[in-house]
Amino acid sequence: MEITKKMKILSKLLEKFLCYNLHKNGRKVLWFATMTMVLDVIEDYSPLRGFKYARLDGAFEVHEKEEIFPEKDISNFLLVNTLFGTGTYIYTRKHVRQSSSCYRILYSVTGALLLSFGSVLIWSVLRSIIPANQVLFTVTGISTSIAITSTGKKYLTDIDAMLHSKNE
Template sequence: MASAPEGKKKCCGKLGLKPLTGHNILYYYAPLQGVLSYTALSVNVMNPSLILRVFPKRDITNVLLINTLVGSGLYLYSRPHLQGVSNKKRILFSSFGAVSFSLGSVLVWAILRSIVPQNVALCTACGVGSGLALVKIGCAYTQHIDSLVKQ
């Protein structure tokens, strides 16, 4: 019979999740939550009426943006290519990357929104699809940069 921690490891492994440790919360779960906020932000920019139906009394754009910035910033901060840099520069570089990625994405979505026909389903699909594509490209890029670092 497996012990409780061993049982949790097996369950988390099957779900593709990592155990709850301080490191994993900061550098796995926070970036994961950032991706969820980023996806919701894409819908918010591409189809604001949909988000207003879910949250009619509050504009959640800033909350989604802050969560996106924190998640992507922590993701970049923990990358191997920044490990040899001072903490001040790691914070500066990861903040710059997070802001550039997030606000660049908002600009892409604003341009897409002006091009795509005003169809709720199409705008939502374009927002989510382009957001996930940008996340995938960004992850592939950082993994490539990390692969150039000699450990």
């Protein structure tokens, strides 16, 4: 089996950074990927190198989640996933890529926190205003999620377009 150049580099980084015995010394690595295909490759690669892994995405099995998060409170789990997803999305935007890596991380974390916790605040306020009806709560939550996400995405796209037109 031939290993791609990226996987060779990744393997060398893991060996150097984590003293090679990752599975023996208890150190952990957190992978971020914008495509599930990358996680599929890492999922196949990890056992070949003797690494244990836990996948936290749409392919994440419910029984695995219950082992890691025994309280069965999915809200915190989903909020953390939202923070990582939003932060990763902001980090890869054209206008953010021009900043130094420290500021890219700062902007991504700040944007993810503002968007995620701002939406939680909006949901709690709306929940106190609308009549007690589970279906209405669900529809309101999904509607505000779509509106907030669409607005945030449009904002970032417009900023990228303005930056692109300035550079021309």
